[in-house]
Amino acid sequence: MAVSKRSCGQEASPSKALRRDWAYGIRLFVVPLGSATASRRMIWDREIKAAGGCLADSPWSATHMLLSPEVTPVRLGTWAEKLLEARGRPAANDPVTSVRILSKSLQATWLCTDWLIACLAKQCRVLEEKFKCCLDASTETLDHEDRDCHFIADGPAVAKPQKTEGSSPALPASATASPARTEAESDDSDVEEVLPKLRVFGGEMTPKRANLLRNREKFACQRGGQDPPKTSGSSPPKSRNEKLVSMFSRLQQHYESLGDGWRERSYRLTASILRGLPFEVTSEEDLDRSELRRLGKKTRDKLKEFLNTGSIGRVDGLHMDEHAKALAELQGIWGVGLTTARRWLGSGCRTVTDVRSQVQDGTLRLSADQLIGLQFFEEFAQRIPRIEVDEIIQVVQAAVSRRFGNRLRMEACGSFRRGKASCGDVDLLLCARSAKDELALGSTHDVLSSLVADLHGQGFITHDLKGGNQSHRRPGGHVGQDVNDGEEQQSSTAATYFGVCQLARVGSLHRRIDIKVYPVLEFPFALLSFTGSGPFNRSMRLYARRAGFSLSDHSICRAAHARGNGRGERIWTGPPIAAMQFASERDIFEFLGLAYREPWQREVDASWLAETGTDKQAAKQATAATTGLAADVSSQASSPPAKAEREALGWKDEDEVQSLSD
DNA sequence: CGGCGGTACTG
DNA sequence: CAGTACC
DNA sequence: GCCG
Numbered sequence: 001m002a003v004s005k006r007s008c009g010q011e012a013s014p015s016k017a018l019r020r021d022w023a024y025g026i027r028l029f030v031v032p033l034g035s036a037t038a039s040r041r042m043i044w045d046r047e048i049k050a051a052g053g054c055l056a057d058s059p060w061s062a063t064h065m066l067l068s069p070e071v072t073p074v075r076l077g078t079w080a081e082k083l084l085e086a087r088g089r090p091a092a093n094d095p096v097t098s099v100r101i102l103s104k105s106l107q108a109t110w111l112c113t114d115w116l117i118a119c120l121a122k123q124c125r126v127l128e129e130k131f132k133c134c135l136d137a138s139t140e141t142l143d144h145e146d147r148d149c150h151f152i153a154d155g156p157a158v159a160k161p162q163k164t165e166g167s168s169p170a171l172p173a174s175a176t177a178s179p180a181r182t183e184a185e186s187d188d189s190d191v192e193e194v195l196p197k198l199r200v201f202g203g204e205m206t207p208k209r210a211n212l213l214r215n216r217e218k219f220a221c222q223r224g225g226q227d228p229p230k231t232s233g234s235s236p237p238k239s240r241n242e243k244l245v246s247m248f249s250r251l252q253q254h255y256e257s258l259g260d261g262w263r264e265r266s267y268r269l270t271a272s273i274l275r276g277l278p279f280e281v282t283s284e285e286d287l288d289r290s291e292l293r294r295l296g297k298k299t300r301d302k303l304k305e306f307l308n309t310g311s312i313g314r315v316d317g318l319h320m321d322e323h324a325k326a327l328a329e330l331q332g333i334w335g336v337g338l339t340t341a342r343r344w345l346g347s348g349c350r351t352v353t354d355v356r357s358q359v360q361d362g363t364l365r366l367s368a369d370q371l372i373g374l375q376f377f378e379e380f381a382q383r384i385p386r387i388e389v390d391e392i393i394q395v396v397q398a399a400v401s402r403r404f405g406n407r408l409r410m411e412a413c414g415s416f417r418r419g420k421a422s423c424g425d426v427d428l429l430l431c432a433r434s435a436k437d438e439l440a441l442g443s444t445h446d447v448l449s450s451l452v453a454d455l456h457g458q459g460f461i462t463h464d465l466k467g468g469n470q471s472h473r474r475p476g477g478h479v480g481q482d483v484n485d486g487e488e489q490q491s492s493t494a495a496t497y498f499g500v501c502q503l504a505r506v507g508s509l510h511r512r513i514d515i516k517v518y519p520v521l522e523f524p525f526a527l528l529s530f531t532g533s534g535p536f537n538r539s540m541r542l543y544a545r546r547a548g549f550s551l552s553d554h555s556i557c558r559a560a561h562a563r564g565n566g567r568g569e570r571i572w573t574g575p576p577i578a579a580m581q582f583a584s585e586r587d588i589f590e591f592l593g594l595a596y597r598e599p600w601q602r603e604v605d606a607s608w609l610a611e612t613g614t615d616k617q618a619a620k621q622a623t624a625a626t627t628g629l630a631a632d633v634s635s636q637a638s639s640p641p642a643k644a645e646r647e648a649l650g651w652k653d654e655d656e657v658q659s660l661s662d
Numbered sequence: 663c664g665g666c667g668g669t670a671c672t673g
Numbered sequence: 674c675a676g677t678a679c680c
Numbered sequence: 681g682c683c684g
Contacts, residue, residue, distance in 0.1 A: 255681080262666065266681030296682050337677050367672080369677090414680070427680080466671055466678080496670075498678080514679070529668085532680040541667045552668050553680080 022125040023053025027063045028116075029108065030055070033075055034068030036113060043390040047120050050419065059083065065108045066116055067133050073099065103135050110135060120387055123421045209547050213593045220539035220604040222594060240280040244306060245271050247315045254318055257328040259338040270299055272605055283307065326350045334373030334380060334465070334512070335366075352377050372463050372500065379509040383422035391503055392426050392511065399454045400430065404447065407437035413530035414514075419600040425512035426501075429530055431523040444495040444517040451515065452497055462510060463500035494518045494526065494554065521582075522554045528585045529553035536602040544592055549577075556588065 028048055030036050044066075045055050056062035067076070077095015080102040084091040089105070091098045103110060115131035216222050252267035274281070277291055284307060286292070287300055295303070302312050318324070329351060330341035349355045349364070355374060358364035366374065373380070384392075393412050400408050411417065414427035430447070432438035441447050455461040497515045502508055518526040529537060530553065544551035550559035558574030582588055589596045 251681090260681085263681045265666080270681085294682080298681065335677070339676060369672085425679095494670095496679085498671095516679095528680095530680055534667090534680050537680055538667045545667075550668075554669085 021052040022119060022123065023048050023051035025063070026053035027056040027061060028053060028066055029059045029062035029064070030066045030113075031068065031071070031076070031079065033079055034071040036066070036068045039394060043387075043394060044116060044120075047390065048116075050417075051119075051123075059102070059106055059108065060087070062106070062108045065103075065106065065110045065133075066113050067110055068113050099135050117387070121385065121421060123386070123419055206548075209593075212543070212546050216543065216594060219543045219594075221536050221543060221597065221602070223604065241274045241277055244281065244303070245275045247306070247312055248274060250315055250318060250321070253328070254321070254324045257324040257331065257338075266299075270295060281307070330355070332381065333370060333377055335369035336373065340370075369465050372465060376500065376510045380512055382509055383424060384426065384511055386416065386421050386423065388503070388508075388511075389416050389423050389426055392501065392513065393428070395460055395501075395503070396428055396451075396455065396513075396515070399451060399458070399460075403450060403454055404441060407433055407441055408447070409433050411527060413527065414532060417531045417599045418533065418603055420603075425514065427514045427530055428516070429523075429526055430515065430517045431526070432520050435520055438520050444493055444519065448495040448497055448515065448517045452499070455501070459502075459504065461499050461501050461513070465498040465500065494522065518553075524582045524584050524588060525551075525555055526553050528588055531585075531599050531602065533602055533604055536597075536604040539604060540592075540594070543594070547592060549592070550574075551588070551592075556582075556591065 026048065028044070030041050030044060032038075032041070048055060059065060074095050077098045080098040081091040081095070084098060084102060084105075089101075092101060109128065110133035111128060111131045112133060115126060115128060118126040118131070248267050248271040252264055252271055255261075255263040255267060273291065273294065279286065279289070281287070281303065284304060287295075287303060292300075302314065306312050323345070326345055327338070327341045330336055330344055330349065331338060333352065333355070336344075344355060344364070347358075347364070349358055352374070355364060359366060359371075359374065389412065393410075397410055400410055408430050409432075411429045411431075412427065413429050414425065415423045416426065430451075432441050452461060452464075495517045499513055499515075500510050501513045502510045516526065516530065528540075541551045544556065545559060548559060550557045555576035557576050560574065577591075582591070586596050
């Protein structure tokens with residue numbers, strides 16, 4: 001768990017080109033020789049685009065030429081000659097000279113393919129220096145063209161030059177949380193601009209919504225722009241409050257394994273706040289600093305206790321740690337949750353090993369899913385390097401193309417789409433390319449099962465987990481069953497599959513793979529949803545809810561809490577909102593009045609501040625001379641419209657809004 | 663004191 | 674319905 | 681856990 005976290009590369013380029021945008025401005029041409037096979041080029045193509053760069057159509061428009069290390073001078077020379085001829089330029093008689101001529105007429109930097117591989121592994125722009133090709137290969141290599149090549153400056157060692165990972169001073173980037181927005185923050189158009197959209201889609205600008213909009217920066221799903229999704233431990237803020245952070249993390253983990261998600265969330269937030277603190281907590285006065293605004297009484301008491309006694313009773317008292325640890329381990333088995341873990345623990349299973357032996361004995365009976373989870377416990381715990389995810393995608397894509405031609409589009413979602421260097425599993429979303437294709441393809445379930453069958457057949461998928469066949473739910477048959485007056489939708493025509501796959505290669509591990517097929521109209525919602533992150537989704541959905549909608553992986557609906565007394569049951573309903581209008585993720589953000597967030601900006605850490613809708617806090621903050629981060633952000637965001645303007649828009653005043661807002 | 667995300671499958 | 678899962 |  002405490003894995004990954006990688007320092008990003010180096011490269012003194014403008015801060016913007018760091019991380020997820022690392023390929024910004026790069027036009028890459030891959031020399032089609034040697035190990036730069038077509039399929040690898042396809043993978044690279046997707047990756048480079050995802051990172052903000054692109055592939056060049058020809059060497060002549062490239063900024064970077066990528067060359068496989070094993071290509072010999074002669075082969076390269078031959079290729080260069082052809083290229084020159086095709087351009088009507090004179091080529092030299094000998095290959096090496098041709099290469100020189102070519103390289104001089106190009107604007108590009110020549111790099112070894114290992115450079116790209118290193119970039120992909122680290123998800124940042126690795127220093128190019130060590131990967132430069134030496135095109136002035138001495139003539140003698142010519143005579144021995146079967147020698148292992150060599151255009152590469154550092155020879156074979158070049159492959160992993162970056163072992164230093166931890167130490168390389170990766171441009172601190174905005175690691176030091178530059179408080180304000182960063183460039184891409186297209187930022188706040190005023191609420192006013194959002195208004196027409198809402199109207200168009202059937203929403204009204206109620207005062208409550210207006211207030212919500214003005215405070216939207218408080219939601220985690222709007223805190224993008226900054227991104228240091230962690231990064232290295234090297235230089236950044238050596239946590240000042242290490243001891244406290246670890247104590248609250250323990251509490252968080254404790255409640256996590258106990259299944260108290262709310263306390264878990266709370267402690268996670270506390271730990272996160274403390275970790276990001278620009279000062280060390282040493283006295284009770286520190287507790288009044290604005291950064292700690294969000295901490296409640298209980299937590300403050302714990303902090304005080306720590307200041308006074310150097311420890312926190314509640315934390316020390318986590319004798320249970322044993323218990324919690326065992327629970328956590330058992331819950332690590334796919335298909336085992338809190339209840340099962342407790343049950344097993346009660347019957348003497350403390351570890352996975354215990355479970356295995358009891359299964360052998362026949363003392364313990366597991367479900368099919370749990371057996372698979374148990375079998376691959378260790379393998380599933382391994383992160384999947386991004387490069388391998390790419391390969392897995394290729395395999396599935398090949399099957400998709402084979403069976404469905406070009407009618408289906410496929411997107412890899414999850415942490416992969418968010419640009420992480422490694423992923424816990426592979427999450428693929430499929431959808432017809434057009435309504436017409438959708439018709440031709442037939443039901444999503446059929447599409448999915450025939451795809452899965454194919455992958456099974458080639459031995460790629462090795463095991464099935466609960467395979468979502470909701471097919472009996474509504475495939476036509478009896479319609480009269482449920483009271484589905486008026487509302488049409490809810491024939492959730494999406495199909496989902498969970499399984500296990502393995503690349504056909506020697507040491508490859510079994511990996512978790514999810515495949516989903518969604519109807520065209522729901523695609524943007526599914527994409528948004530399955531790209532996550534989890535906390536990001538929750539935040540965005542909470543926001544939507546506060547605005548009076550319910551956002552899901554299928555659509556967005558009007559939502560009305562059956563409030564008041566009695567039961568808040570039968571929660572909401574309402575027709576999904578003109579699904580036709582949502583053609584992309586962007587449309588959903590726009591509809592809600594939220595600023596778009598690129599996938600890599602959705603890596604929300606636990607610190608979704610407050611998200612407590614509207615409030616007087618905003619007003620307070622504006623006046624109080626606070627220096628806190630949150631205050632900075634929100635004050636900018638909420639430059640309230642002038643009174644006249646408000647009236648013009650038909651908004652109520654702040655105070656009224658308060659009362660209305662709940 | 664109630665809310666804290668929304669959905670879907672298995673059994 | 675409870676349990677588990679997905680992001 | 682914290683918030684309204």
